[in-house]
Each structure stands twice: as C-alpha cells, then as structure tokens.
Amino acid sequence: MPLKYVWGHHQPTQVVGMVHGILFIVYVFMVMFIRQQLNWNFKTTLVALIASVLPFGPFVVDRKLLK
Numbered sequence: 001m002p003l004k005y006v007w008g009h010h011q012p013t014q015v016v017g018m019v020h021g022i023l024f025i026v027y028v029f030m031v032m033f034i035r036q037q038l039n040w041n042f043k044t045t046l047v048a049l050i051a052s053v054l055p056f057g058p059f060v061v062d063r064k065l066l067k
Helices: 011-038 042-051 057-065
Strands: none
Touching: 011 042, 042 057
16 A cells, blocks of 8 residues: 555556455355355354454454364
8 A cells, every 4th residue: 555655656556456356255255165065154154254354354263263
C-alpha cells in the first residue's frame, strides 16, 4: 500500500492484489474440500471461513485444528 499511496507506483499493487485474491479463493475452496474429507461440522467450517477475512486468522485456525 505505501508503494501505491506514498510513491504512486500502481503496478506492484495490482500484481500483489491479484495474487492475494487468488490465494483467498484457493483458501475458501480448500476449506470446502477439507470439510468433505474430514467431515467437519458447520461450526468448524464457519470458523475456518471467518478466519479467512481476519488478519492472521488462518494461522490461528491452523494451530487450533491441529491440536
């Protein structure tokens, strides 16, 4: 974000934004795939999906689910 708003470089922000969006979509698809494989209940799936929009949320969910 500093590259875009401080120094006016828009290209790196577009590339990083695209990669970030693709990784978000992959995360959501993987949650749904793993839900079927591990027979997660609705609550576990919902927590994993909510974590996808929180900063560092997937890391926290990963640590909790691996216990």
